[in-house]
Amino acid sequence: MRILLVAGPFISLREPYNGGTEAFVVAHANQLVRLGHTVDVIAKDADEKNLFQVIEFPESPLSMKDDAYRPCPEWLGQQHYQSLQFGMLDVSKYDIIHYNSFIPEIYAVGALLNIPSVLTLHLPPTEKFELVYKFFLKHAPALPIGISERMSKGWASSLGKEVEVILNGIVxxxxxxxxxxxxxxxxxxxxxxxxxxxxxxxxxxxxxxxxxxxxxxxxxxxxxxxxxxxxxxxxxxxxxxxxxxxxxxxxxxxxxxxxxxxxxxxxxxxxxxxxxxxxxxxxxxxxxxxxxxxxxxxxxxxxxxxxxxxxxxxxxxxxxxxxxxxxxxxxDMQKTSEAYVKVYQWLSKTLRHE
CATH class of the missing domain: 3.40.50.2000 (Glycogen Phosphorylase B;)
Known part of the structure; x- marks a missing residue:
């Protein structure tokens, strides 16, 4: 399969990782390649030893600082600029998009893409992400996945729908x-x-x-x-x-x-x-x-x-x-990745024909 994993255009996948989500994305992407799939990852960068390809969205050479209409510092303006570039990426070549991001703009853009998608829920429900994910799942052909039973139950209540569980793993x-x-x-x-x-x-x-x-x-x-x-x-x-x-x-x-x-x-x-x-x-x-x-x-x-x-x-x-x-x-991470591949295959066959 041709798989696009989304971390975020300003999220580094170099060690030491900022948290478990980054560690998961790297381990899962590498395992998918070992299983015979083609994998690209949207991220700022990653260690050279990895098997997947990184897709980078550059910062603007122009200033993105805003002191007027929507005040924001330069770094935040650049992050907005990078995130919205996701909408310019040709995703038609991918069988599946797997979202592992905490960037609201990513989901605003992703809701416009008619590509079967998986949304892994890496955080407990909060008011902010309940709205972001509800909006995304309303408009995108996407399936939410919890990484533990308690995460699944929490999000099932928030989203008003069952949430399948695929437990995380390690290499x-x-x-x-x-x-x-x-x-x-x-x-x-x-x-x-x-x-x-x-x-x-x-x-x-x-x-x-x-x-x-x-x-x-x-x-x-x-x-x-x-x-x-x-x-x-x-x-x-x-x-x-x-x-x-x-x-x-x-x-x-x-x-x-x-x-x-x-x-x-x-x-x-x-x-x-x-x-x-x-x-x-x-x-x-x-x-x-x-x-x-x-x-x-x-x-x-x-x-x-x-x-x-x-x-x-x-x-x-x-x-x-x-x-x-x-x-x-x-x-073991192989078990985790194999479980995701089964979901990818089901989504690709089912949602592309709707």
Whole structure:
């Protein structure tokens, strides 16, 4: 099949990724090529090692800043300009368009295209995206897909229609299995924002007098400066953002991974990645969706209190690295991509004849 994946014209697919959506797009696009399909991806750029082709929409050589009718800074004006170029792309050669974007203008343009489409719902429902996606699905020959059961149920209620589930996956071969160091540090990764709640991991580590390594980009500098930076010490270390290989290496020296987000993680790729490395996971229900929970290797508690993670952390110490890896094996990216291909084929046959 000829497949167009849409991330966004100013979205970088280079490592280290900004989030799980970018990681999914790269892994899925590469897997589709391995399965024999031709894949283009709309993005700002991507690492050269990838198998797919990137379609870039350039910025304008003219200023896009607006101080009058619709005030916006230069960078935002350029993003608007780049996004609207999607409407000038000849998409007639594609069998399917797969949207993985958070850019409203992309969906305004996409609603005009009569190409069978898949919309993967990577975020929980919000008022903004409910309107964007409802508009798009009203006008485009598109099928929404949830990445977990709780995402599917949330969006089914918002959209007023059933939403099929295709669980995310990872490329297992990219994650080395380690012989876990039970005396190693605790590990936490994610965007440094209030809703990701790294503070819970810091409190837990200090209470247990255990080392903690914190990994991830600072999305909220004020939050980091007030709630994280003052708590850093020889024991509590912030290592900044890292690529997947570096994260894999750091997992090799850890004893457990902490998933403490307060918002409902749509899927939780980081949990799965750490399990693939042989690292057990403990965290809150909000951070670990039901599909990734397991009473031996990935224990989640119905709480947002870090103290409730103490006993689960003791329990997962008995899990072997192979136990963790075996659980992760159920979420191989090939299975995910094959499930999407079945949807692509059905849509291409069904919607092109309507």
């Amino acid at each position: 297992l071969q990219q994650w080395k299995l380690y012989h876990r160091n039970n005396d190693g540090y605790l590990l936490w990764s994610g965007r440094i924002t209030k809703e990701k709640n790294v503070e819970a991991a810091i409190h837990l580590a200090n209470h247990l007098k255990r080392p903690l390594k914190i990994i991830g980009p600072i999305f909220d500098q004020q939050y980091f400066s007030i709630h994280v930076e003052p708590k850093l010490s020889e024991r509590i270390q912030y290592i900044s953002h890292v690529n997947q290989q570096q994260l894999n290496d750091l997992a090799g020296g850890a004893s457990a991974y902490l998933a403490t987000a307060l918002w409902e993680e749509p899927f939780g790729l980081s949990t799965l990645e750490m399990l693939a490395c042989g690292l057990p996971v403990v965290g809150f229900y909000t951070a670990i969706p039901p599909e990734l929970r397991d009473e031996q290797v990935a224990i989640a508690v119905d709480s947002d209190d870090w103290k409730d993670l103490i006993k689960p952390l003791e329990k997962v110490g008995a899990a072997t690295p192979q136990n963790c890896r075996d659980f992760a094996n159920s979420f």
